[in-house]
Amino acid sequence: MADKTFYFLTFLTLLFALLVVFSKNPVYSVLYLILTIFCLSGHYLLLNAQFLFAVNIIVYAGAIMVLFLFVIMFLNLREDAEPQKSTASKLAAVVAGGMLLVVMVAALRRVDAGSYNPATYNSQIGLVENLGKVFLGTFCCRLNWLRSCS
Amino acid sequence: MELSILIVKSLIILVIFGITLLIATYSTYAERKVAAFLQDRPGPNRAGPFGLLQPIADAGKMFFKEEFIPRQASTWLFILGPCLAMITALMSSAVVPFGDTILVDGKEVMVQGIDVNIGLLYVFGVVSLGVYGIMIGGWASNNKFSLLGAIRAASQNISYELAMGLSIIAILMMSGSLSLRTIVEQQHGMNWNILYQPVGFILFLTCAFAECNRTPFDLPECETELIGGYHTEYSSMKLGFYLFAEYINMFISSAVISTLYFGGYNYPGMDWVRETLTGSLGAVAGHNVATLIGTIVFFGKTFFFIFFFMWVRWTLPRFRYDQLMNLGWKSMIPIAILNILLTGAGLLLNTKLMSWVMVVIIVLVVVVQGAVANKKRAQTQSYSKA
Numbered sequence: 436m437a438d439k440t441f442y443f444l445t446f447l448t449l450l451f452a453l454l455v456v457f458s459k460n461p462v463y464s465v466l467y468l469i470l471t472i473f474c475l476s477g478h479y480l481l482l483n484a485q486f487l488f489a490v491n492i493i494v495y496a497g498a499i500m501v502l503f504l505f506v507i508m509f510l511n512l513r514e515d516a517e518p519q520k521s522t523a524s525k526l527a528a529v530v531a532g533g534m535l536l537v538v539m540v541a542a543l544r545r546v547d548a549g550s551y552n553p554a555t556y557n558s559q560i561g562l563v564e565n566l567g568k569v570f571l572g573t574f575c576c577r578l579n580w581l582r583s584c585s
Numbered sequence: 586m587e588l589s590i591l592i593v594k595s596l597i598i599l600v601i602f603g604i605t606l607l608i609a610t611y612s613t614y615a616e617r618k619v620a621a622f623l624q625d626r627p628g629p630n631r632a633g634p635f636g637l638l639q640p641i642a643d644a645g646k647m648f649f650k651e652e653f654i655p656r657q658a659s660t661w662l663f664i665l666g667p668c669l670a671m672i673t674a675l676m677s678s679a680v681v682p683f684g685d686t687i688l689v690d691g692k693e694v695m696v697q698g699i700d701v702n703i704g705l706l707y708v709f710g711v712v713s714l715g716v717y718g719i720m721i722g723g724w725a726s727n728n729k730f731s732l733l734g735a736i737r738a739a740s741q742n743i744s745y746e747l748a749m750g751l752s753i754i755a756i757l758m759m760s761g762s763l764s765l766r767t768i769v770e771q772q773h774g775m776n777w778n779i780l781y782q783p784v785g786f787i788l789f790l791t792c793a794f795a796e797c798n799r800t801p802f803d804l805p806e807c808e809t810e811l812i813g814g815y816h817t818e819y820s821s822m823k824l825g826f827y828l829f830a831e832y833i834n835m836f837i838s839s840a841v842i843s844t845l846y847f848g849g850y851n852y853p854g855m856d857w858v859r860e861t862l863t864g865s866l867g868a869v870a871g872h873n874v875a876t877l878i879g880t881i882v883f884f885g886k887t888f889f890f891i892f893f894f895m896w897v898r899w900t901l902p903r904f905r906y907d908q909l910m911n912l913g914w915k916s917m918i919p920i921a922i923l924n925i926l927l928t929g930a931g932l933l934l935n936t937k938l939m940s941w942v943m944v945v946i947i948v949l950v951v952v953v954q955g956a957v958a959n960k961k962r963a964q965t966q967s968y969s970k971a
Contacts, residue, residue, distance in 0.1 A: 462724060466662075469717070489706035497713025498743060501720070505739050508724050508732060562702055563763055 441481055448474035461507045465500060472496045484561030593689045598679075598698050605678050609832040610640045612891055616832075619895040647825035655818050657727040666722025667819070667826035673718060674833035677711040680704040681840045682766045684850050684880035688869045696880060697766065704765040705753060708841060712749075712796055716742040718830065719798075719805065723815035734814030737906070738805035741795055744913040745802075749792035751921035752785045755928040756845055759937060765841075769849035774856075777848040781937040783944055784924045786846045788917055793838040795913070797831060800898040804906055839890035840883075847886050850879035920947065 451471040458464040472495045479488040559565055614629065614637070621628025629636035654663055684696030701707060716739050723735020756778060760768045772778060779786050795802040806814030816827045843849060858878060863871030904912070924943050931939025 462662075466721070485701065485703045486706070489703045489710050492710040493706065493713050497710060498746070501713075501716055501739055501743060504717075504720055504724075505736060508720070508736065563706075564702070 437481065441478075444474055444477045444481065448478070462504070465504050465507055468503070469496050469500045472500065479561075482561060483558055484566075486561065486563040486566050587690065587692075589690050590692055590694055593687070593694050597694070597696055601678055601683060601698055602675070605675060605833060605836060608836050608891075609829055610644070612832040612835060613643065613828075614640045615891065616895050616898075619892065620899055623896075623899040644825065647822045650821040652823070653818075653820045655727060658818065659725045659727070662721050662725035663818075664823070666718050666725060667823045667830070668718075669721060670715070670718025670830040671826045671833075673711055673715040674830040674837065677708045677837045678840070680707050680765055681837070681844060682769050682849055683840075683883055685876045687873045687876050695766070696876060700764060700766050702762070702764045705757070705763045705768075705845075708765075708837075709746075709750060709753070713742075713746055715796070715830075715834065718827075719815050722819070722827070726815075726818035728818050730811045730813070731815050731817045734805045734811050734817070737811075738798060738815060741798075741802060741804060741909065741913075744910060745792045745795035745917075748788055748913060748917035748921050749796065751918065751925060752788035752792065753845070755782055755785045755921075755925050755940070758925070758928055758932060765844050765849075769844055769851065772848040773851050775848075775851075775853055777846065777851070779846040782846065782924075782928070782940050784920065784940050784947070785928075786842075788921050788924070789845065790842060791917065793842060794894070794897065795909075797834045797838055797894070799831070799835065799894055801901040801904050802909060803903060804909060835891055835894050836887065839887045839894070842890050843883060843886035849886075850876075850883040852879065852882045855879065 448471055451467045451474060454467040455464045455471060458467060472491065476488045476491045476496070479485075479491060557565070560569070617639070618628045618636075629639040632638040632642045654660055679698035680701060682695070682697040682700070686693035686695050688694075719738040720735045723731040723738070726732075756768065757763065759778070759781060760771050762768060762771075768778075794800075798805050805811075806816065811817070816824055819827060855875070855878075859871070859875040862875050865871065866874060920943070923946075924940060927939045927943050931937060
């Protein structure tokens with residue numbers, strides 16, 4: 436059951452992500468991006484990370500995407516108002532994108548996703564009480580260290 | 586989960602859904618009656634006794650009007666706008682605890698859609714999504730006035746969401762839980778949060794007004810400047826859904842306010858009532874009747890806040906847009922942050938009453954500012970005389 440939900444959700448995520456890229460109208464792109472973020476939040480929920488689910492929706496879908504939509508609506512881009520790009524810039528974009536793909540594939544090909552021991556794994560770790568303890572207990576010093584470095 | 590409990594649970598969810606719609610319907614009637622009372626006129630009194638069938642007549646009228654979609658509008662988004670407004674308005678009632686538990690087959694079933702441990706964040710997330718219905722509808726209309734209304738709505742909602750979130754944080758620091766039920770249970774025995782968080786309550790109330798697009802913050806639909814705001818191009822039930830969503834939002838925010846600050850279903854002397862009832866009616870029936878009384882008390886509190894929304898609507902004039910933004914960013918957010926700091930200090934000093942210091946500070950600032958303004962005015966008057 437959980438497996439099927441996962442595959443269905445992943446399919447939807449990828450579908451909406453592709454629609455973001457292929458939509459002609461930027462407003463539709465933003466709306467599809469919102470749907471993509473919802474699907475990603477669904478993945479968090481499948482992992483029993485309720486807090487991340489809520490925060491992802493509040494911050495990304497609720498605030499940042501509203502600002503995106505806001506700006507794009509103000510600009511009011513139309514298909515006919517879109518400037519024609521030259522072949523050279525299109526070619527450059529394709530090459531740059533391809534390079535990024537190669538780098539990502541090379542980096543992620545041998546990555547060790549890690550594993551867990553079902554006997555000792557705490558399935559409640561994603562709930563807000565436990566997450567808070569981990570954040571401000573175990574990782575508190577590391578967070579502070581990172582902050583002092585940056 | 587046993588079948589009887591499943592049935593009771595689904596019944597509770599259905600009843601919550603139905604009650605939400607019913608209350609929103611009769612809020613339109615109540616609004617017109619309150620408006621009539623405040624303006625010294627009778628109000629709707631033709632359809633049924635006291636005009637009680639007026640909302641139903643209005644809904645019927647809305648359904649039979651012509652559906653009109655402008656030619657230049659993007660059809661799907663135009664339809665999606667009111668749907669989204671309605672869905673997001675209805676979603677947040679799922680986590681509000683309407684009452685204590687009822688006993689079925691010796692098991693306790695909560696009078697609440699779901700009790701999640703991120704309850705408050707869920708409400709907050711749904712509220713933050715509410716702006717999409719307005720924005721999409723306003724943009725899809727392909728009308729400059731609609732777009733301006735939508736953009737006003739979006740900027741207003743984003744600005745006031747911040748202050749709202751910050752005012753909630755003070756409550757969370759005191760309760761240590763995001764679950765609305767836990768927050769209510771902690772307020773048992775007249776420990777209502779309003780006594781410990783007066784500033785947070787006023788901030789939250791003001792932000793609730795702004796989030797619902799109610800007067801004095803109803804700039805997205807300001808008739809004098811924007812014709813009709815984001816729903817200028819809408820007709821028939823699509824317009825009806827937009828207006829209806831506003832009333833549902835009003836009900837939900839009233840419910841959340843009474844949950845967070847006014848003890849939810851708690852009322853003074855509820856333990857005594859419960860003991861007397863269980864003594865006279867038996868354990869199960871007594872418990873259930875006591876829960877029912879708590880739920881009625883909860884709805885009483887909610888109705889008071891719905892009335893408050895209407896009262897303010899006919900009392901305060903609309904803000905100017907720069908005043909709205911100044912209030913949001915320059916007054917409410919600093920006050921909310923100071924309130925958090927003071928509440929934190931109070932928790933370290935083992936007192937919950939630290940927020941009252943904030944009240945004193947605000948009163949002092951207002952008095953000093955008023956005195957300075959008066960002095961300036963007196964000076965300019967004396968200059969102009971000389």
